Amino acid sequence: MSAADELDRAMRLSRPDRIEAADGEAETVFTDVGLVFVALAPASLAERQVSGRLGGVATHVARLRSGTAIAGGWRLAEGMRAFRVLAVDDAGRRSGLVTCVLEEETA
Structure with a gap:
């Protein structure tokens, strides 16, 4: 069995797009770019340090x-x-x- 055979989850992939208003305010919206097949597993690392600070929790x-x-x-x-x-x-x-190292977002 090849490594690609392990891609058993269908997930939606979205890219961030920055939208700027004329008044200078900006927001990030996510644009759906399609369905991808993914092998997803819990991370073995609990957190990542970036430049001496916590950059996100790798879940x-x-x-x-x-x-x-x-x-x-x-x-x-x-x-x-x-x-x-x-x-x-x-x-x-x-x-x-x-x-990809991921962080699960909470509502």
């Missing part, structure tokens, strides 16, 4: 096909659950997969 790790355009700040969603992408590691792209 899950996801693997998906390396041809998928994804970057930090994007979002993966499955039903009522949403996950913010903290980091993307494409070192495994030769195997056809990229690994």
